[in-house]
Amino acid sequence: MQHHEQVRLLERARLLVGRGETDLDLPGGTIPVDRYIDAARLEQERERLFGRLPILVGFTSQLRAAGDWFTDDATGVPILCVRGDDGKVHAFLNVCRHRGSRLVTGTAGSARTFSCGFHGWTYDLAGALCKVPLPAAFPDLDRNACGLVELPTGERHGFVFVVPKARGAAMPDLDTFLGPLLAELGSFGLGDFTATRIATQTRRLNWKLHMDATQEVYHLPHLHATTAGAGYFQGCSLLTHTAPHARMVMPGASVLGLRDDDRAQWRLLTHAAVVYAMFPNTTLLLHDGFVQMLSVFPIDPDTSLVRTAMLVPPGPADAAEEHRRVCHHALYLSTMAEDLAACEQMQANMRTGANAVLRLGRAEGLVAAFDRTVDDLLEPDRRTH
Template identity: 35%
Template sequence: MHRDTQVALARRLFALIDARRTDMSETCVRHPVSVYTCATILQQERDRLFSDRPLIITASSRIREPGDYLTDDRCGVPILLVRNRNGELNAFANTCRHRGARLANGCGSGVSSFVCPYHGWGYNLDGKLRVLSPRDAFPGLDCDHVDLVRLPVAERHGLVWVLPRPGGKIDEDTLLPGLDSELASYDLTRFAHFETRAIQKRINWKLGIDTFLESWHIDKLHRESINPIFMPGIGLVDTFGDNMRIVFPRRSIVELRDQPEDTWDLLRHTLVIYVLFPNTLLNWQGRHFEMWRMFPANGDDPGQSVAEASLYPPASLHNEQMKSYWTRNLDLLTGVVEGEDFKLAEDIQRGFDARTQQYITFGRNEPGLIRYHERLRQALASC
């Protein structure tokens, strides 16, 4: 984050701390419970948010070198990402053109081709068929005309988007309006992937995101875990097109008051959350970043979701000596979110499913929630 931005945000935070308040919306909002329970809405979301829009799949550093690959199925489309020999990133449907078998699983490095485990058809890293087996069984078919199904892919500021629909196009200028320079300043390519954990819960996918969008619950729900670290009930919310930046201060931020402004390091004393629409959170935590991706886990049940948490420390600190340190960080992160936030969210989901009330209420002190769900409604209504 640029120095002038850090200073401006710190000034705003100190004003809120002194006033004992947070950024506020103009009014409170009645929010329909049906957005968490309605199967029709879930289908609209799957069609319009998880199929027709580019989705963040990973950080570039996770597939850094030629021959690195990664597979992803969270949006319902089997995706194969691979970096070719020229360092370019390709995205394909992870299905063989012969009988549709899956070509790869998980992630890996150093590959030069993908060979179908079913009948041995082979493809290079640009998706070109190179082995047609048995060749004499397919008259009129040759390797030059049977490529893997290509998916649009974009790589920007250390993040990778894929449009899970062939034939479309990603307009990179619309991905990070107003945040391009800011995210570029983090130089995310300097960070190395440590570990990714998946958390499947009996909650709607949006409830998973909701838990990150306000801090009024910290001194209650997280009294014994992270409350000693963060100032509850204080936060900044700024919107950038579809996306948001939310800043929550750590208690240590008061140390900056005695320092010259031109030395302020806001990033050491805050949690900065970039809400990258529709389903990704990029969280800056002092000297590392985390990526959360939320997805529906079942096409028919709005009350099932999977959250994927990835930790990216600086590459210089990603080694065997630091392994236990970063494991403890990830344990704390997933322990708080799964054991406290998502555990409570499961109770909320059960209440919603009981259909005892039609609405919940977002207060003026919860502008992140109001803005995020407003943007969701606009996205569904505009298609």
């Protein structure tokens, strides 16, 4: 983020915090409860969003050298990502072309070839079928037609994106898709960061409920009174929606100590945390010195897979910095546990029919904007129904 933008945000944060106000520039609204419990809608979301948009499935730090690989099933599509000898990341369906067994059964590693555990068909890093045991049994086999099915993939700033249901298609232009996030994430040097503490859990909530919860701070002093809420001003945030993504700046107490004659030294992350909601399903919480990431993937309308990770800058951390990371990550997980538990309660309540809509105020404008963005992207599907 350019320095003048950091200064602009800090000036506004200081003003709002000083007045005890928050950013109310975006409209609120209502969201029909059906959008969180309807099975047909969930299928549209899986197809149109999680199938056809670039989805963050992993990290450059998992694929440093040729042959490094990881697998990912979170989108519902079995994906194998590998760094090729050409230096590029390739994504394949993790499915053997013989009789369809799962090709790679682990989660991450390094290899020169991938050999199917069923009958031993073997593929190279480019996905080409390079070995068939007992070749005489397949006199007419067209090996060129039996390479692994490749999916569009790309890397930006340390993140690996795949379009899970666009086999054989070109990658949508990632730079265009990421829009203003591209330059901002780059300016924080995330491309050199390493993903650590990667963990997943399955929760009884609609994926959008958790995206909603991470895009407003109205709840911070209440739900997180004894966790993350203690470090920020009540409900104070600066909201920017650049469809389909969003940015939320959360000032800390130190903004009130910023001196005007010191502007050249102002750094946003010294005085605020910044949340980027990377559409459709990832939030990045940037602190000074590390990033907390959370992605949420739908399984069914009431169930989601939640993946968390901490991204840390290159180089060794001294004992004090490592202690800071450990404490922050524990605090983050405690805070997320509160969000997830609240979302599970809301999800269960939606099934009772108690409320027909969710009500959003102007401090929750990003939640309303997120709902509109999802709705707009589903529109072509819904018109055909």
